[in-house]
Amino acid sequence: MARAAGDDGRDGYVSFVESHQHRLLRAAYLVCGNRHQAEDLLQDALLKLALRWPSVREGDPAAYVRSILYRDAVSWWRRRRREWLSARTPDQAGADRDDALRLALREALVRLPPRQRAVVVLRYYEDLTEAATAEVLGVSVGTVKSQCHAALRRLRELAPELGRDDGLASGMEVTQ
Amino acid sequence: MREEELRRLLTVAAEDVRPSHPAGTAWERARRVRHTRRAVGAAALAVALAGGGTVFALRPPVGPPPIVADPSVTDLTPTHAPPVQRPPATLAFRADPLARLTDPATAPLSREPVRRALALYQPVDAEYRADGPVRVLGDDGVVRSLDVVDLEPTRDAGGNEAPALKPGVLSPDGRTAAFAQTGELVLVDLTTAGVRRVPLDGYLELVVWAGDRVLVGGDDRTYAVDRSSGAAARIDVSAWDVSAPDPAAGREAALVELSGMRDGLTLRSRSAGDGALRTEQRVGQGDLPASYRVNEFYGRGWLRGDRVARAAWITSREIDGAEGVAVLDARTGAVAHLLDLGRDRTKGCCEVLGWAEGGTVLLRLAPDAGLARWDPETGEITGVLRELQGLVSLAAG
Numbered sequence: 001m002a003r004a005a006g007d008d009g010r011d012g013y014v015s016f017v018e019s020h021q022h023r024l025l026r027a028a029y030l031v032c033g034n035r036h037q038a039e040d041l042l043q044d045a046l047l048k049l050a051l052r053w054p055s056v057r058e059g060d061p062a063a064y065v066r067s068i069l070y071r072d073a074v075s076w077w078r079r080r081r082r083e084w085l086s087a088r089t090p091d092q093a094g095a096d097r098d099d100a101l102r103l104a105l106r107e108a109l110v111r112l113p114p115r116q117r118a119v120v121v122l123r124y125y126e127d128l129t130e131a132a133t134a135e136v137l138g139v140s141v142g143t144v145k146s147q148c149h150a151a152l153r154r155l156r157e158l159a160p161e162l163g164r165d166d167g168l169a170s171g172m173e174v175t176q
Numbered sequence: 177m178r179e180e181e182l183r184r185l186l187t188v189a190a191e192d193v194r195p196s197h198p199a200g201t202a203w204e205r206a207r208r209v210r211h212t213r214r215a216v217g218a219a220a221l222a223v224a225l226a227g228g229g230t231v232f233a234l235r236p237p238v239g240p241p242p243i244v245a246d247p248s249v250t251d252l253t254p255t256h257a258p259p260v261q262r263p264p265a266t267l268a269f270r271a272d273p274l275a276r277l278t279d280p281a282t283a284p285l286s287r288e289p290v291r292r293a294l295a296l297y298q299p300v301d302a303e304y305r306a307d308g309p310v311r312v313l314g315d316d317g318v319v320r321s322l323d324v325v326d327l328e329p330t331r332d333a334g335g336n337e338a339p340a341l342k343p344g345v346l347s348p349d350g351r352t353a354a355f356a357q358t359g360e361l362v363l364v365d366l367t368t369a370g371v372r373r374v375p376l377d378g379y380l381e382l383v384v385w386a387g388d389r390v391l392v393g394g395d396d397r398t399y400a401v402d403r404s405s406g407a408a409a410r411i412d413v414s415a416w417d418v419s420a421p422d423p424a425a426g427r428e429a430a431l432v433e434l435s436g437m438r439d440g441l442t443l444r445s446r447s448a449g450d451g452a453l454r455t456e457q458r459v460g461q462g463d464l465p466a467s468y469r470v471n472e473f474y475g476r477g478w479l480r481g482d483r484v485a486r487a488a489w490i491t492s493r494e495i496d497g498a499e500g501v502a503v504l505d506a507r508t509g510a511v512a513h514l515l516d517l518g519r520d521r522t523k524g525c526c527e528v529l530g531w532a533e534g535g536t537v538l539l540r541l542a543p544d545a546g547l548a549r550w551d552p553e554t555g556e557i558t559g560v561l562r563e564l565q566g567l568v569s570l571a572a573g
Contacts, residue, residue: 014200
């Protein structure tokens with residue numbers, strides 16, 4: 001990223017945020033299950049990015065902010081009441097089968113422990129490898145494997161309809 | 177379910193979520209943070225050069241956006257404050273013994289036990305992990321390092337870790353610290369540096385002092401542990417929801433829980449002995465203006481007389497999801513006072529840390545102050561400590 005004379009970095013930062021914030025917000029939403037809280041989580045991560053922008057922008061700011069976002073998502077919830085674990089999302093399922101599956105997945109996701117949820121979103125929404133997921137969360141690849149396995153098993157328990165043989169593949173077989 | 181199907185459903189589940197903040201919002205917040213940090217540094221230097229100890233004010237060069245006037249809201253009215261209050265634009269910092277709580281330790285506790293501790297403090301790293309030993313601020317102003325026990329973070333079945341030092345671990349009399357650890361409660365007598373371990377089953381994470389007992393528990397159980405004998409018994413109260421009782425209320429005083437969200441916010445009263453449910457009522461909005469309501473509590477609640485103070489996410493005139501602190505009437509569940517802290521703060525910025533003398537509430541107030549005092553009856557808010565980057569527990573009831 002070229003650095004213009006007298007540039008305090010704002011333009012580059014804004015350009016980066018504009019091109020990444022949609023996906024980051026959606027990931028935050030999947031991790032925390034609440035739009036307001038996802039916005040707050042993202043804004044906090046972007047604030048930290050802005051404060052470190054001069055040193056981060058020449059490297060990989062996307063990796064930096066992703067790491068902040070997911071680690072905050074995990075630690076953040078641990079510092080607070082976990083009422084949200086049992087809170088239902090306000091959305092109602094429509095008549096559409098896909099709507100029902102989407103809501104079933106959302107509700108099952110918010111019932112996973114924070115780190116398991118983060119692993120699922122990083123692996124299957126962000127499409128990261130196990131090694132990259134481990135790097136983002138600051139844990140070992142072994143932890144990612146075990147957390148992912150546990151998360152998928154729990155998803156099967158919480159939302160068995162996701163695996164029914166009516167348009168989806170039979171069984172609950174997710175390649176790990 | 178196949179891998180590609182899980183990917184597709186995750187994408188569909190989040191596709192209608194769109195950012196509401198312009199891309200430059202966080203940049204502007206960062207600019208204000210930098211200015212504030214510079215102002216704090218300059219103010220600290222000025223105080224150090226002047227000898228310190230006197231009242232002074234901190235005014236960031238660039239403040240938050242102006243707040244639209246609300247006739248039902250008054251900014252810092254020293255008497256007869258309305259139900260909804262807001263912090264002043266300029267926070268005055270007064271000399272306070274607690275201002276030393278983040279000072280470096282100058283002695284180990286084992287060599288210099290305290291007569292009474294005012295606070296426990298432990299720095300954290302960027303990942304919110306404990307970074308260095310716990311520091312003990314004595315009532316003599318000397319900071320000790322807690323060298324008689326090695327504390328580990330608690331770790332639940334999902335692998336989620338939490339630091340052992342939390343608000344509530346220091347007894348209100350400042351003589352004992354109680355830490356939840358894996359398989360045990362660790363009691364440290366700060367006046368002798370003696371350590372006592374009470375083995376307990378199940379996941380333990382949270383500690384609340386209730387008179388001469390320690391309530392310790394996690395997600396599925398809570399124990400009441402006698403401070404003197406170490407005798408433990410299960411009690412039917414949520415370690416997450418229970419408010420720290422008033423130290424002056426006595427052993428038989430009811431335990432008060434706050435739980436739920438929005439229309440389901442509930443205040444329960446339970447017997448001190450076994451936690452049996454006595455009363456249950458919805459949290460009412462009291463005399464709050466119609467545009468205000470409490471949505472959800474977070475952090476520990478603290479009882480003082482008939483009042484319970486706890487941090488909350490609130491709906492204000494401006495937004496659903498603002499930060500706030502509520503004081504409720506524990507007899508009726510009605511909100512008596514609400515501190516509206518707006519939205520331009522970090523999520524969960526302003527945890528309540530207890531009550532202090534004179535009926536003031538001690539709370540975090542980032543970024544204005546690391547620690548501040550709020551008098552709900554008068555609306556007065558003063559700063560105690562400018563920055564507080566770490567874990568803290570105060571000897572406050």
